[in-house]
Amino acid sequence: MTSPIYVAIDTPDLAKAQSLAGQVKHHVGGLKLGLEFFCANGHHGVHEMMKFGLPIFLDLKLHDIPNTVAKAVQALHVLEPAVLTVHAAGGRAMLEDAKAAAGINTKVVAVTVLTSLDNSDLADIGVGGKAEDQVRRLADLAQSAGLDGIVCSGEEVAIAKAAWNDGYFVVPGVRPAGGALGDQKRAVTPRQALDRGASMLVIGRPITQAENPDMAAREIEATL
Ligand SMILES: O=C(O)c1cc(=O)[nH]c(=O)n1[C@@H]1O[C@H](COP(=O)(O)O)[C@@H](O)[C@H]1O
Numbered sequence: 139m140t141s142p143i144y145v146a147i148d149t150p151d152l153a154k155a156q157s158l159a160g161q162v163k164h165h166v167g168g169l170k171l172g173l174e175f176f177c178a179n180g181h182h183g184v185h186e187m188m189k190f191g192l193p194i195f196l197d198l199k200l201h202d203i204p205n206t207v208a209k210a211v212q213a214l215h216v217l218e219p220a221v222l223t224v225h226a227a228g229g230r231a232m233l234e235d236a237k238a239a240a241g242i243n244t245k246v247v248a249v250t251v252l253t254s255l256d257n258s259d260l261a262d263i264g265v266g267g268k269a270e271d272q273v274r275r276l277a278d279l280a281q282s283a284g285l286d287g288i289v290c291s292g293e294e295v296a297i298a299k300a301a302w303n304d305g306y307f308v309v310p311g312v313r314p315a316g317g318a319l320g321d322q323k324r325a326v327t328p329r330q331a332l333d334r335g336a337s338m339l340v341i342g343r344p345i346t347q348a349e350n351p352d353m354a355a356r357e358i359e360a361t362l
Protein backbone atom coordinates (compact mmCIF):
# COMPACT_ATOMS: atom_id res chain seq x y z
CA MET A 139 0.00 0.00 0.00
CA THR A 140 1.25 3.49 -0.84
CA SER A 141 1.97 5.55 2.25
CA PRO A 142 -0.51 8.39 2.89
CA ILE A 143 2.36 10.46 4.32
CA TYR A 144 3.57 13.45 2.32
CA VAL A 145 6.66 14.92 3.92
CA ALA A 146 6.67 18.73 4.04
CA ILE A 147 10.09 19.74 2.73
CA ASP A 148 10.08 23.21 4.25
CA THR A 149 13.49 24.66 3.47
CA PRO A 150 14.82 27.21 0.98
CA ASP A 151 17.97 25.10 0.54
CA LEU A 152 17.74 22.81 -2.50
CA ALA A 153 20.65 20.60 -1.45
CA LYS A 154 19.07 20.10 1.98
CA ALA A 155 15.70 19.34 0.38
CA GLN A 156 17.32 16.73 -1.85
CA SER A 157 19.15 15.18 1.07
CA LEU A 158 15.92 14.94 3.12
CA ALA A 159 13.95 13.46 0.23
CA GLY A 160 16.73 10.95 -0.40
CA GLN A 161 16.64 9.82 3.23
CA VAL A 162 12.87 9.35 3.54
CA LYS A 163 11.81 8.41 0.00
CA HIS A 164 11.08 4.75 0.78
CA HIS A 165 8.78 5.54 3.71
CA VAL A 166 6.63 8.37 2.38
CA GLY A 167 4.03 8.52 -0.38
CA GLY A 168 4.96 11.95 -1.72
CA LEU A 169 6.85 15.21 -1.30
CA LYS A 170 5.18 18.48 -0.32
CA LEU A 171 6.91 21.61 -1.56
CA GLY A 172 5.62 24.89 -0.18
CA LEU A 173 6.16 28.60 -0.40
CA GLU A 174 9.52 28.57 1.33
CA PHE A 175 10.97 26.10 -1.17
CA PHE A 176 9.22 27.51 -4.24
CA CYS A 177 10.16 31.15 -3.58
CA ALA A 178 13.79 30.15 -3.27
CA ASN A 179 14.05 27.54 -6.03
CA GLY A 180 11.11 28.04 -8.43
CA HIS A 181 10.40 25.66 -11.31
CA HIS A 182 14.00 24.50 -11.40
CA GLY A 183 13.79 23.32 -7.81
CA VAL A 184 10.55 21.43 -8.44
CA HIS A 185 12.08 19.73 -11.51
CA GLU A 186 15.01 18.62 -9.38
CA MET A 187 12.70 17.18 -6.69
CA MET A 188 10.62 15.38 -9.34
CA LYS A 189 13.69 13.22 -9.99
CA PHE A 190 12.92 11.23 -6.81
CA GLY A 191 9.95 9.73 -8.67
CA LEU A 192 7.44 10.55 -5.93
CA PRO A 193 4.23 12.54 -6.49
CA ILE A 194 4.66 16.25 -5.83
CA PHE A 195 2.20 18.28 -3.78
CA LEU A 196 2.77 21.93 -4.67
CA ASP A 197 1.42 23.85 -1.71
CA LEU A 198 1.33 27.46 -2.86
CA LYS A 199 -2.03 28.34 -1.23
CA LEU A 200 -3.01 30.66 -4.06
CA HIS A 201 -5.42 33.42 -3.04
CA ASP A 202 -6.11 36.38 -5.37
CA ILE A 203 -8.68 37.52 -7.90
CA PRO A 204 -9.92 34.74 -10.23
CA ASN A 205 -7.99 35.91 -13.30
CA THR A 206 -4.68 36.12 -11.46
CA VAL A 207 -5.07 32.71 -9.82
CA ALA A 208 -6.13 31.06 -13.09
CA LYS A 209 -3.07 32.49 -14.88
CA ALA A 210 -0.80 31.35 -12.04
CA VAL A 211 -2.25 27.83 -12.21
CA GLN A 212 -1.69 27.78 -15.98
CA ALA A 213 1.93 28.81 -15.42
CA LEU A 214 2.34 25.72 -13.20
CA HIS A 215 0.98 23.27 -15.84
CA VAL A 216 4.42 22.27 -16.99
CA LEU A 217 5.23 20.96 -13.49
CA GLU A 218 2.16 18.66 -13.44
CA PRO A 219 1.88 18.60 -9.64
CA ALA A 220 -0.25 15.77 -8.27
CA VAL A 221 -1.90 18.20 -5.84
CA LEU A 222 -2.09 22.00 -5.74
CA THR A 223 -3.57 24.25 -3.03
CA VAL A 224 -5.68 27.41 -3.26
CA HIS A 225 -7.41 29.23 -0.39
CA ALA A 226 -11.14 28.53 -0.19
CA ALA A 227 -11.61 32.07 1.14
CA GLY A 228 -10.81 33.33 -2.38
CA GLY A 229 -14.45 32.59 -3.19
CA ARG A 230 -16.45 30.55 -5.67
CA ALA A 231 -15.32 32.20 -8.91
CA MET A 232 -11.66 31.92 -7.95
CA LEU A 233 -12.08 28.24 -7.04
CA GLU A 234 -13.93 27.43 -10.27
CA ASP A 235 -11.36 29.24 -12.41
CA ALA A 236 -8.46 27.58 -10.58
CA LYS A 237 -9.92 24.13 -11.21
CA ALA A 238 -10.65 24.92 -14.86
CA ALA A 239 -7.07 26.13 -15.35
CA ALA A 240 -5.42 23.07 -13.78
CA GLY A 241 -4.19 20.06 -15.75
CA ILE A 242 -6.33 16.92 -15.63
CA ASN A 243 -3.78 15.06 -13.51
CA THR A 244 -3.66 17.74 -10.83
CA LYS A 245 -5.99 17.61 -7.82
CA VAL A 246 -6.93 21.14 -6.78
CA VAL A 247 -7.70 21.28 -3.05
CA ALA A 248 -8.91 24.24 -1.02
CA VAL A 249 -7.38 25.27 2.27
CA THR A 250 -10.23 25.89 4.70
CA VAL A 251 -9.01 27.00 8.16
CA LEU A 252 -5.25 26.89 8.69
CA THR A 253 -4.25 24.41 11.40
CA SER A 254 -2.30 27.22 13.09
CA LEU A 255 -5.55 29.02 13.97
CA ASP A 256 -7.92 28.40 16.87
CA ASN A 257 -11.37 29.83 17.51
CA SER A 258 -9.93 32.95 19.09
CA ASP A 259 -7.74 33.64 16.02
CA LEU A 260 -10.81 33.23 13.84
CA ALA A 261 -12.68 35.80 15.94
CA ASP A 262 -9.76 38.22 15.37
CA ILE A 263 -10.28 38.04 11.60
CA GLY A 264 -14.04 38.43 11.86
CA VAL A 265 -15.06 34.78 11.61
CA GLY A 266 -17.58 33.97 14.33
CA GLY A 267 -18.31 30.47 15.56
CA LYS A 268 -16.00 27.49 15.69
CA ALA A 269 -13.32 26.31 13.28
CA GLU A 270 -15.47 23.30 12.43
CA ASP A 271 -18.36 25.54 11.30
CA GLN A 272 -16.05 27.46 8.99
CA VAL A 273 -14.48 24.24 7.65
CA ARG A 274 -17.93 22.81 6.93
CA ARG A 275 -18.99 26.02 5.12
CA LEU A 276 -15.82 26.21 3.02
CA ALA A 277 -15.87 22.47 2.27
CA ASP A 278 -19.40 22.87 0.86
CA LEU A 279 -18.19 25.78 -1.26
CA ALA A 280 -15.17 23.85 -2.54
CA GLN A 281 -17.32 20.84 -3.40
CA SER A 282 -19.92 22.88 -5.25
CA ALA A 283 -17.17 24.77 -7.11
CA GLY A 284 -15.94 21.43 -8.49
CA LEU A 285 -12.69 21.08 -6.54
CA ASP A 286 -11.19 17.72 -5.68
CA GLY A 287 -11.04 18.20 -1.94
CA ILE A 288 -9.95 20.35 0.96
CA VAL A 289 -7.20 20.88 3.51
CA CYS A 290 -8.42 20.86 7.12
CA SER A 291 -7.23 19.67 10.51
CA GLY A 292 -7.82 16.21 11.93
CA GLU A 293 -10.36 17.76 14.27
CA GLU A 294 -12.75 18.48 11.41
CA VAL A 295 -11.97 15.85 8.80
CA ALA A 296 -14.65 13.40 9.95
CA ILE A 297 -17.36 16.06 9.70
CA ALA A 298 -16.17 17.17 6.28
CA LYS A 299 -15.96 13.60 4.97
CA ALA A 300 -19.45 12.78 6.21
CA ALA A 301 -20.77 15.48 3.89
CA TRP A 302 -18.42 14.76 0.96
CA ASN A 303 -17.67 11.06 0.86
CA ASP A 304 -15.58 11.01 -2.32
CA GLY A 305 -13.65 14.18 -1.51
CA TYR A 306 -9.86 14.19 -1.12
CA PHE A 307 -8.92 15.22 2.41
CA VAL A 308 -5.48 16.62 3.12
CA VAL A 309 -4.66 16.79 6.84
CA PRO A 310 -1.62 18.75 8.09
CA GLY A 311 -0.94 19.70 11.69
CA VAL A 312 -0.25 16.05 12.45
CA ARG A 313 1.85 15.12 15.48
CA PRO A 314 2.90 11.77 16.93
CA ALA A 315 1.56 11.42 20.49
CA GLY A 316 3.34 13.93 22.73
CA GLY A 317 5.15 15.63 19.81
CA ALA A 318 5.98 19.36 19.96
CA LEU A 319 3.20 21.44 18.43
CA GLY A 320 5.30 24.44 17.38
CA ASP A 321 2.88 26.88 15.72
CA GLN A 322 0.14 24.26 15.18
CA LYS A 323 -3.01 24.68 17.26
CA ARG A 324 -5.44 22.04 15.94
CA ALA A 325 -3.30 18.91 15.89
CA VAL A 326 -4.12 15.19 16.05
CA THR A 327 -1.97 12.06 15.76
CA PRO A 328 -1.37 10.44 12.35
CA ARG A 329 -3.48 7.44 13.35
CA GLN A 330 -6.39 9.63 14.48
CA ALA A 331 -6.28 11.64 11.26
CA LEU A 332 -6.43 8.47 9.15
CA ASP A 333 -9.18 6.88 11.23
CA ARG A 334 -11.26 10.02 10.83
CA GLY A 335 -10.99 10.00 7.03
CA ALA A 336 -7.78 11.74 5.93
CA SER A 337 -6.68 10.84 2.39
CA MET A 338 -3.22 12.39 2.89
CA LEU A 339 -1.20 13.20 6.01
CA VAL A 340 1.14 16.17 5.69
CA ILE A 341 4.02 15.84 8.13
CA GLY A 342 6.97 18.21 8.31
CA ARG A 343 9.03 18.91 11.40
CA PRO A 344 8.37 15.60 13.24
CA ILE A 345 10.27 14.00 10.34
CA THR A 346 12.53 16.71 8.93
CA GLN A 347 13.85 17.97 12.29
CA ALA A 348 14.42 14.49 13.68
CA GLU A 349 17.97 13.34 14.20
CA ASN A 350 17.22 10.47 11.83
CA PRO A 351 14.42 11.52 9.43
CA ASP A 352 14.14 8.07 7.86
CA MET A 353 13.70 6.45 11.27
CA ALA A 354 11.11 9.08 12.24
CA ALA A 355 9.14 8.43 9.05
CA ARG A 356 9.29 4.64 9.67
CA GLU A 357 8.12 5.05 13.25
CA ILE A 358 5.16 7.15 12.18
CA GLU A 359 4.35 4.71 9.37
CA ALA A 360 4.34 1.88 11.90
CA THR A 361 1.52 3.58 13.84
CA LEU A 362 -0.79 3.69 10.79
O1 LIG B 1 -1.66 23.37 3.10
C1 LIG B 1 -0.92 22.86 3.95
O2 LIG B 1 -0.19 21.92 3.69
C2 LIG B 1 -1.05 23.34 5.35
C3 LIG B 1 -2.28 23.83 5.71
C4 LIG B 1 -2.55 24.08 7.07
O3 LIG B 1 -3.68 24.45 7.44
N1 LIG B 1 -1.56 23.88 7.98
C5 LIG B 1 -0.31 23.47 7.61
O4 LIG B 1 0.52 23.29 8.51
N2 LIG B 1 -0.03 23.25 6.29
C6 LIG B 1 1.35 22.88 5.88
O5 LIG B 1 1.68 21.64 6.46
C7 LIG B 1 3.05 21.63 6.89
C8 LIG B 1 3.08 21.32 8.37
O6 LIG B 1 4.39 21.24 8.80
P1 LIG B 1 4.74 20.71 10.27
O7 LIG B 1 3.97 21.55 11.25
O8 LIG B 1 6.23 20.95 10.35
O9 LIG B 1 4.35 19.26 10.32
C9 LIG B 1 3.63 23.00 6.54
O10 LIG B 1 4.35 22.85 5.32
C10 LIG B 1 2.43 23.89 6.33
O11 LIG B 1 2.65 24.84 5.30
